[in-house]
Amino acid sequence: MSNLVIVESPAKAKTIQKYLGPGYEVVASMGHVRDLPKSKLGVDVEHGFTPQYLDMKGKEDVIKDLKRRAKKSDYVYLATDPDREGEAISWHLAQMLGLDMSADNRVAFNEITKTGVQTGMAHPHRIDIDLVNAQQARRILDRLVGYKLSPFLWKKVKRGLSAGRVQSVAVRLIVDREEEIRAFVPKEYWSIDAKLCSPHSAKQFMAKLAAVDGKKIEIENEAQSQLLLERLEKAKFVVSGIKKRITKKQPAPPFITSTLQQEASKRLGFQSKRTMKAAQELYEGIDVDGMGAVGLITYMRTDSLRISADAQAAAAEYIKTVYGENYLPEKPRVFKTKKNAQDAHEAIRPSMPELSPDRVKNSLTSDQYKLYKLIWERFIASQMANALLDTVSVDIDADGCLFKASGYSVRFDGFTVLYEEKAEGEREDQKMLPLLATDDVLKVISLDGNQHFTQPPARYSEATLIKALEENGIGRPSTYAPTITTILARMYVERDGKQLKPTALGEVTTQVMKEHFQRIVDAAFTAEMETQLDNVEQGTTDWVSMLEGFYQDFDKTLKTAEEAMDGKHVKIPDEQTDIICEKCGRNMVIKIGRYGKFLACPGYPECTNTKMIVQETSGLCPRCGKKIILKKSKRGRSFYGCSGYPECHFMTWNVPVEEKCPQCGCTLFQKGGKSGTLVCEKDGCGYQRSLK
Secondary structure, three states: OOEEEEEOOHHHHHHHHHHHOOOEEEEEOOOOOEEOOOOOOOEEOOOOOEEOOEEOOOOHHHHHHHHHHHHHOOEEEEOOOOOHHHHHHHHHHHHHHOOOOOOOOEOOOOEOOHHHHHHHHHOOEOOOHHHHHHHHHHHHHHHHHHHHHHHHHHHHOOOOOOOOOOHHHHHHHHHHHHHHHHHOOOOEEEEEEEEEEOOOOOOEEEEEEEEEOOEEOOEOOHHHHHHHHHHHOOOOEEEEEEEEEEEEEOOOOOEOHHHHHHHHHHHHOOOHHHHHHHHHHHHHOEEEOOOEEEOOEEOOOOOOOOOOHHHHHHHHHHHHHHOOHHHOOOOOOOOOOOOOOOOOOOOEOEOOOOOOHHHHHHHOOHHHHHHHHHHHHHHHHHOOOOEEEEEEEEEEEEOOEEEEEEEEEEEEOHHHHOOOOOOOOOOHHHOOOOOOOOOOEEEEEEEEEEEEEOOOOOOOEHHHHHHHHHHOOOOOOOOHHHHHHHHHHOOOEEEEOOEEEEOHHHHHHHHHHHHHOOOOOOHHHHHHHHHHHHHHHOOOOOHHHHHHHHHHHHHHHHHHHHHHOOOOOOOOOOEEEEEEOOOOOOEEEEEEEOOEEEEEOOOOOOOOOEEOOOEEEEEEOOOOOOEEEEEEOOOOOEEEEEOOOOOOOOEEOOEEEEEEOOOOOOEEEEEOOOOOEEEEOOOOOOOEEEOO
16 A cells, blocks of 8 residues: 655655554655746635635645655655644645645644654644634635735835735834934933941952932932942941742743743844744754664644653653752643744654754754754753742941842752753852851951943844744744844844844835834734634634624725825935045945945936945954955855955955964854854865854
């Protein structure tokens, strides 16, 4: 008997084939096979929003091969990813291959392991049409917004712009934050800090002024600070109270999609796209030495904190064996999933908890290993006992002025022996306080008044933007990474280090959207649309009725906006530079073109001078000695080249650093990130040094 199993990727096909063995043929569809046409709307808004699906260009050979294989097979199983997108791909495949839509031919794998595959194959079910309709509704919603609103922006702002239901809200969040930062007025305040020494040891510690004469103190300026310092000059610092207690510190829950992207950004410096690429590879299967192809993590698009009993048992066995029974909690730990979560899959965890990162390190790429280690440690730690801390809070009286100091020591490390989320700015040397007793008279080492200013809110990073989108109910686990990729590619937003900063284009476009399409860029409205899509998935809302409710108002708003802006065009302000146009003497401005920013003369059309934006580095070319400059490929990837091009063709993907080669004196280049290697790229030198 011949059984055909269709998955999305070749890596996944290879892993599943290993577990199914003879009698099964596993092939990949290479993702979607049908979609709406690119050249037109492709949705009949007059007749129930009927979509016009076409075979995707470039997939002709794949489709032909799938049809041939399906025709000669006794049974076809559809094993695409276990989410809305995967369900829709299975539905398209079933229609394209002429399969029975009522047959139990849909299988889903939460993990690509022997158990996961066998469990999935043992429980085939019908294609979930509610899931399919939820995906269709999302796709059509996005198509209506994109194909109806984008031409409006082309006419009124700039040709080539795009609007999107989720991306427009994400850009608005970034623009609104930038406006908050610009409007922020810093407020001065002061603190008084005492460096003190215990009479029982030479260890010094810090205490902060908290109250004066029984009232909480706020020091607004230097004069108030100076008066207090004069009062404290001859004061005796006496310990007036000590509170000791044992506190419990609980581990963080295992990852969901959003928290994985946030933590990978903070700890590993990964952008969300990079995180999801490595996670997809870990899920689909890796050739592990001695094991063959195996999926190392569970499905990585999830909003649930649920963990299977088998996984908890496996984690408990590992913890007991490696760390001892005292590192196990009294009962398996259960984390509560948020109310609006879809809860379709488990939390992200290692598929085999006993498979430690060290066991698989040699089989993984650097990104795969770092991400697997992060996922594995977070999950194992989530199943471990609480850490116990001895906390101490000390009150110190100085002539009616109350100073406070606090610290803690670790009584039992618990889960922190493996993994811990540390607060930003926490310093190890501030944890411990010296031995103190009530009525101790403390020695004052220093007493300082320190000036501070309130700080504006920080710009969003990828991690904090994802957190904001999740908290506002905007998008779903599968949409965070593509949304950020899109707003960067469309040049509404640019990176400033790790921060996301709106461009002039992003600000102007958002302003037009806020004035004329308030609901499209309203976070609450977008969140409500996500809830309605969830209701479609659950079968409680009709997807066509939902689209009708949205489109009636949207179409009316679009017509009103076109009337209001008839004959008007919004100009994007140019960013002036101090670079002089050598043809006419004007200061050149920065404009945005197809491949990014460039310098242009503001005297156009009289002067048509344009230039690349050159960002010099501290490095010198190892071939000719001229400056190394940062460049961008057509795909937006950064590389470094000689400023003497085209006479000198030197280029490298590695980052130039200030350090010189000890052998030849040329610029060194950093390869492979912070823990990579410094290399000399001068022909014949060969110097390199590990940064680990």
